[in-house]
Amino acid sequence: MKSTIDLSVLNEPQRHAVEHLKGPTLVLAGAGSGKTRVLTHKIAYLVSRGIKPWRILAVTFTNRAAREMAGRVEKLLNIPVQSLWIGTFHSICVRILRREAERWGLSRNFTIYDRDDQLAIVKKALKEMGGQQDNLTPGHLLHIIGKAKSDFVSPDEFDSFLSGPNKRLITDIYLRYEKLLKAAVAFDFDDLLARPVDMFTKHPDTLKEWQKRFSHILVDEYQDTNHTQYLLMKMLSGGSGNVTVVGDDDQSIYSWRGANVRNILEFETDFTKAATFRLEQNYRSTGIILKAANAVVAHNENRFVKKLWTERSHGAPVKILECLDDRDEAARVVDSVEQEMKEHVYSPKDFIVLYRTNAQSRSFEDVLRRRGIKYMIVGGVRFYQRKEIKDILAYLKIIVNPDDTVSFTRAVSVPKRGIGAKTIEKLEKFASEKGISIVEAAARVEEVISSGAILKKLKKFSEILQSISEMRGKTGLDEIGHALVEKTRYKDYLIEEYPDTFEDRTNNVNELITAMGEFENITEEDDLSSFLGEISLMTDVDMWDEDEGCVTLMTLHSAKGLEFPSVYIAGVEKGLFPLPKSFDSDAELEEERRLFYVGMTRAEERLHISYAENRMRFGGFSSGGASMFVNELPDDGLEFEEINTTYKLSNTLKNQPVRRPMEFEDYSQEGPDYGDAPFEIGAFVRHPVFGRGRVAGYSGSGDKLTLTIHFGTQTKKIRAKFGKLVPA
């Protein structure tokens, strides 16, 4: 399977990074500098040099990236390469765990618990430990547990890993949590990574085999790996030492999830004789966009300083949209999208709207829908997180893993069967006494419960499970799905329970069944467990189809690794981005800034940044205004489009294309205080409350300026708090 790979399309550092086949390799790749290109070419190059595809392990950040990478490698090689090991850390670990389960004394039919499942377990543990203590919420506990697991803190070290008065209690809950997981034959997300590391430590012989298997390891987005992932990578590459990591410390945005930037910062000292390649030429963005992004991220202290450059022309200015409130923001962003579609050759799919929090999508959704523009929201309620989907999956999960109590509890209660907490508790107790699974306990219900009605209902439930179980392995997955929905009369349940939304929900169920039918099993597992394993690791970005012809909306986090001709970053405002909480520490604030940087560098041709003066949030509104990040943008190449449109016409500012937003404070009236004005006498201004006016005079100076403004017939004194006026 030899073919030659054309490396002439690469620039010099890219080519050197590709050709450097032996030993640890660090590729510091700035945004848009072609890191994916380096990775795909390196893989293809390795194969062309005779390395067997199945001896190459490539780790990506999302399943989507894995899929794309595989596609690009195939294109380069012009042959299919199914045997390549490519996927996220999580999906690769699942494959390893299933293969090694028996030798490691684990079950291969484990369930993967998502956050909701984890929450159920931790609540149970908390309850058993005497209920909730002050400030020890289930979410908080999960955070601690997750942190320990992603730092690879062992159970014995856990105690010293903690500090504070609740130390003992947290440890107890943690141990109980682990027990419950074990009893349910389930792994949480962090276990998927930690277990293999743990097992490789205890079983060096199996580790040796895997080390021998992988002659080359490549890791993408290395700046967002956590300690456990680092250990795993180091272990697996221990044999050959041929490990290539690619990343950009400026794009590290997942430390809250346990990612450790130190992994990339200390790679060179950690892997001796590491070769480092820097990719600093940006091919994605226009000069202005790149300059703006560079200027913003330069405010961070803790980083490798690099100089990203481009040969591209300057391009259009970065546009700042100042808006009244979130609805106004959505309207103006969509206005701008429509205008750009008209003026340029853009189609809906060329646009992306990015925001800090999922909740912000709503106002955009409203406007887009009203104007009949096709759009797609990525993230938010993920498909496999929807209630109706999780209901169906719960049945499938207990068929694969009858010990999965969380799924059992869910399945047995939808559709409502009149089986409640008490009954489930009894079954659980019986199961643990007899050493049988909870599903089996339900089948032997007559040994547990005497009540006729409940007995009958549980029998019926067991029969459904039984009949579906029998189909396993004999028919297509979609037929199993159909039968399940049929037998549980799930659609009737939806109609009854959700009269308003049952149509959407039914569609989702149908979509799930379709997905089951289309599922292609690439592992040697049975179809059902492999399907379940894969979809638990699926995210919305993985399913997103970029060719739909829609305007896309997603969070800044989800946008990592993507690029679009025209990008809108919404809600770059005080109190929202950076989130107030991030002022706790420089590290957090810098991460917010990197997130902004990631957003900016998604843009190829046009970048827009918007913020609102007021935003609807939990009932009331809160005031915002330009974020500190807006003020970090360089003056060159910015264009403000303000609430006060008359402003632009004002002669006094004709030669000042760049202006900071200014704040107004009106002490003479109550109500929203915002607006802006030049302080020259005679200038036109518009005040949100009083409307259009003309400056008649002013007193004071600096940021304590009082303007006298004629609003038609009435004259008002308005105190204006200016930022600074920036000369052209």
Add this chain to the structure above:
DNA sequence: AGATACTCTGTTTTT
């Protein structure tokens, strides 16, 4: 066991 009415609480980001 489940429905209803109420309070509380919390609001990042996600493999």
Add this chain to the structure above:
DNA sequence: CAGAGTATCT
């Protein structure tokens, strides 16, 4: 404001 959790009723 919405979703979760709790108390109280049927």
